[in-house]
Each structure stands twice: as C-alpha cells, then as structure tokens.
Amino acid sequence: MEKTDGNVSESGNEMTLDSVRDSLIRQEDSIVFSLIERAKFRFNSPTYQESNHYASIPGFSGSLIRFFVKESEFLQAKAGRYQNPEEHAFFPDELPPSSVPPHTFPLVLHPAAASINVNNKIWDFYFNKFLPLLTVPGDDGNYATTASSDLACLQAISRRIHYGNFVAEVKFRDAPHDYEPAIRAQDRDALMKLLTFEAVEEMVKKRVAKKAMTFGQEVSLNSTESKGEYKVDPPLVSRLYDEWIMPLTKLVEVEYLLRRLD
Ligand SMILES: C=C(O[C@@H]1C=C(C(=O)O)C=C[C@H]1O)C(=O)O
Structure with a gap:
C-alpha cells in the first residue's frame, strides 16, 4: 500500500517521536523537489517588485508574488486546506471560510497551536536571503x-x-515532568535545551544533502555516472536546514511548549 505523509491521520495516541520524525523525513523529499522546480527558473526580479511592477493588476497593489500567494490561499481556504492543523496561511487575515464539508482531524495538539504562525519569518528569509542563493x-x-x-x-x-x-x-x-518546570517558569532557554538533539540535526543536514544529490542528478539510460552536476546545490540544501528550517522548527516547538499548560 502507498505510504502517506500525513501524520494527523494517526490518532494522538499512536503518534510517537519516531512517527513524527518519519513525517519530517518524508517532507524533506517534498522540499527538495520543490527547490529543484524553482531552480529551473532565473531569479526573475519582476515577480517581486512591490511597486512599478511590470504589470499593474487592477484592484491589487503589491508584487506579483503577493498577488499570486494571496489569491491562491483564498481559493485553497475555500477548498478546505486550512482546516488541517498542519497548514498555515501566509496571509491568514480575511480568508474566506471553507466551502467543503469539514473533516474531523484527530485532536492531537493543545488549542494554543492555532495561534502560532511564523510564516512572516519564512517569507523574509526565503525571498531576501535564500532565493538569491538558489x-x-x-x-x-x-x-x-x-x-x-x-x-x-x-x-x-x-x-x-x-x-x-x-x-x-x-x-x-514523553517527559512531562522534565518540561513542566521550564514551562511554568516560561524559561525559553531551558525549553530550547530540552528539545534540542544535536545528533539528530547533524543527520538531517547530511541526509538532505544526499537527497539533493540523488533527486537532482541527471538520469540517463546510457550512463550511470553522475557528472557531479546537480539541479540544486547539495550544500545549499544543508544550509537551508541549518540556518533557517531547523531553527524555526525549534522556535515553533518553544512557542508551543510555552503555552502547553494554559
Ligand atoms: C524536530 C526535532 O527537534 C529539534 C529540531 C530538529 C529539526 O528541526 O530537524 C532536529 C532535532 C531537534 O534538535 C526532533 O527532535 O526531531
């Protein structure tokens, strides 16, 4: 049977640190493939110009990328995307309600999770720091x-x-007694220390570089030799995880834990 990527189909009780990490590993594939697709195109700065952009869109002021993301999220909200607790919009204000029948996702998270959205930070590093490198x-x-x-x-x-x-x-x-004192003290540094596993982070960095090499090589029927050219630079994918993805994942973890006993 096909393996799926959506852990919320598990009930909260079946969820373990291993199963959650398996989902993160599967999501690496999605991220690497999406980077390969974006790297096909030039930087294309007209996509990002906030004013005097190449085409002014009636009824909208801002860059083409903002227009594209806002309108896409509007449609996807109607189709029910943001009913899933794994999904967070970049422009969550003024989204329409879902037009489709609700699906009952298992209640795994404390309700405070709904108030955590770091997409502003993702938008900022992706466009201002990462994209020029990609x-x-x-x-x-x-x-x-x-x-x-x-x-x-x-x-x-x-x-x-x-x-x-x-x-x-x-x-x-797994360890409420370890986390509770730091949560009660609202001690971010202590929480960060408790939830950090450096050995896991090192493995993640190595694995995503290997995936970039594997998924980003030219596949030809005549030769099995890779010329050492990849569609996305493997060390850059490691750096994406090291500098941005893992630190922001840990920020979400801390923000969630701070509210876990509310
Ligand atoms: C996600 C986890 O928490 C932390 C963040 C990691 C990540 O973002 O990949 C890896 C290890 C931990 O330091 C985890 O423990 O798997």
Whole structure:
C-alpha cells in the first residue's frame, strides 16, 4: 500500500517521536523537489517588485508574488486546506471560510497551536536571503510559473516548520515532568535545551544533502555516472536546514511548549 505523509491521520495516541520524525523525513523529499522546480527558473526580479511592477493588476497593489500567494490561499481556504492543523496561511487575515464539508482531524495538539504562525519569518528569509542563493541571476520572463513554484516551496517549508507543534507535543507527552518546570517558569532557554538533539540535526543536514544529490542528478539510460552536476546545490540544501528550517522548527516547538499548560 502507498505510504502517506500525513501524520494527523494517526490518532494522538499512536503518534510517537519516531512517527513524527518519519513525517519530517518524508517532507524533506517534498522540499527538495520543490527547490529543484524553482531552480529551473532565473531569479526573475519582476515577480517581486512591490511597486512599478511590470504589470499593474487592477484592484491589487503589491508584487506579483503577493498577488499570486494571496489569491491562491483564498481559493485553497475555500477548498478546505486550512482546516488541517498542519497548514498555515501566509496571509491568514480575511480568508474566506471553507466551502467543503469539514473533516474531523484527530485532536492531537493543545488549542494554543492555532495561534502560532511564523510564516512572516519564512517569507523574509526565503525571498531576501535564500532565493538569491538558489537561483541564477537574470530574467527568463516566466514570472507566473516562478510565483507558482515559489508558493510550492513556501508551503512545503511552512508545513515542515509548523510540524514543530507535533514534535513538541510528543516530546512533552514523553517527559512531562522534565518540561513542566521550564514551562511554568516560561524559561525559553531551558525549553530550547530540552528539545534540542544535536545528533539528530547533524543527520538531517547530511541526509538532505544526499537527497539533493540523488533527486537532482541527471538520469540517463546510457550512463550511470553522475557528472557531479546537480539541479540544486547539495550544500545549499544543508544550509537551508541549518540556518533557517531547523531553527524555526525549534522556535515553533518553544512557542508551543510555552503555552502547553494554559
Ligand atoms: C524536530 C526535532 O527537534 C529539534 C529540531 C530538529 C529539526 O528541526 O530537524 C532536529 C532535532 C531537534 O534538535 C526532533 O527532535 O526531531
């Protein structure tokens, strides 16, 4: 049977640190593939110009990427995307209600998780720091496809980072007596220390680089030799995890734990 990626289909009791980590490992595939897609295109700066952008959109002021993400989220909200506690919108204000019958996702998380959204920080590092490293400078005119592939990257990265809520919940359930004093003292540093596993982080960095090599190689029928050229730079994918994805996942974990006893 096909293996799925959605851990919320598990009831809260079946969820373990191992099963949550398995989901994070599967989500690495989605992230690496989305990066490969975005790296096909040039940087394409007209996609991001806040004013004087190449086409002014009637009824909208702002960049093409904002327009694309807002309108996509509007549609996806109606289709029920944000009913899933794994999903967080980049522009959550003024989203329409879902138009589809509700699905009852198992109640795993403390309700405080609903108030945690670090997408502003994701938006900032992705566009201002990461994208210039991922793409070749220049302009190939594919602005709408560029925006579409940015959205795929943003959503995959956001889902992974907010999965920190589930990681924190299982860590808390495994050792409530370790976490409770730090939560009562609202001690961020102590919580950060408790939830950090450096050896796991080292493995993650190595594995995502290996995935970038594996998924990003040219596959040809005639030769099995890789020329050492990859569609996305493997050390850059490690760096994405090291500098941004893992620190923000841990920030979500801390934010969740601080509210876990409310
Ligand atoms: C996600 C976890 O929590 C922390 C964050 C990690 C990550 O973002 O990959 C890895 C190890 C931990 O330091 C975990 O323990 O698996």
